Amino acid sequence: MADEVILLDYWPSMFGMRTRVALEEKNIKFDYREQDLFNKSPILLEMNLVHKKIPVLIHNGKPVCESLIQVEYIDETWPGGNPLLPSDPYQRAQAKFWGDFIDKKVYGPTRLIWGAKGEEQEVGTKEFIEMLKMLESELGDKTYFGGETFGYVDIALIGFYCWFDILEKCGNFSIDAVCPKLIAWAKRCMKRDSVAKSLPDSDKINKFVPELKKKIGIE
């Protein structure tokens, strides 16, 4: 049976990038449908009744919501090719722990860095660097977070990389100065086709953020 795979997404979304990378890793052809988040399409509203948020992965008509759940779904549905999660239960749990950490602890501060000013922005910057340091220590000297193979935690984090430049500019700091191993890791990931194909250029994000701020009325 031919699979019909549709991705409702928005190009600057680091969450959407996860699902794109996972699909590319598995060599799954998909129909990418860019969404206008300021004017949500009927298909988005219908497919994600609860949160009305992208990304939504629609597989043979059935929607899967939440990017990390999508990545795991992709891994379980297409187990051939590169496994994204380790098969050992303990290693799997660790990978999920760090994925959850990125959602809970890394995303929030990034919004403060580009979206807030003054003290709030400083708090965000400090928090973000703290969290990156924790990730850097988890990465250690490994090639990827899971060891030798690219996988779930790499996918969960790599989308943030194309936002690093704008975050550094807004928060006036250098990630490379505090987390050189993390930057080296990101560059390694960028050499993979799946990642290179799925992430927009930093320049595009740099231009997008001021426009976004205007659009949501914080500039």
Add this chain to the structure above:
Amino acid sequence: MAERSEEVKLLGMWASPFSRRVEIALTLKGVPYEFSEQDIANKSPLLLQSNPVHKKIPVLLHSGKPISESLVILEYIDDTWQNNPILPQDPYDRATARFWGRFVDEQIYVTAMKVVGKVGEEKDAAVEATRDLLKLLEKELVGKKFLGGERLGFVDIVATLVAFWLMRTEEVVGVKVVPVEMFPEIHRWVKNLLDVDVIKKCIPPEDEHLNYIRARMDRLKLKSV
């Protein structure tokens, strides 16, 4: 008999829904474990060392190796002891179960906490927002015995937070967030849960729990004055 090297220990707290859900899963699987009650106000070196990132209970120690975050722990238990599966087998059903699990923790729990912390109009708004979320759960229950279908599953275990924490707290706070007229399916489901021996065994005893919630509410009120 599990060997010593297979030892399972739970760092938890008796009144925590997050800790209790791990106990439910272990009990469902018939896994013997040692429960270590943690003092949240004065965290033990073992807890800090086992969960250096969040410093929170519950932590499951399996052969000395720590696993944190209750949803991650539940999946670990399901992956490790495969009898009495908690998650469905089909990838789509698994994704759906994970979605509702996160929904309970990230939406319902977070919103319901505001009912406790706020007063006046803000409180009313929080009650409404919580109900809007619960309506989605109510809809999920139509025609089903459990959120997992015919059998108790992952989402039921996670949503005991609604059945026995949210719905016990409302008695103490004096705001009926989940009235039976509005949420007949949820009330029916709570009754079904109480017919399950493992659930009965693993939820905090009602009187003690209500006293605990009362004391906690009083402390919260004192803080907000």
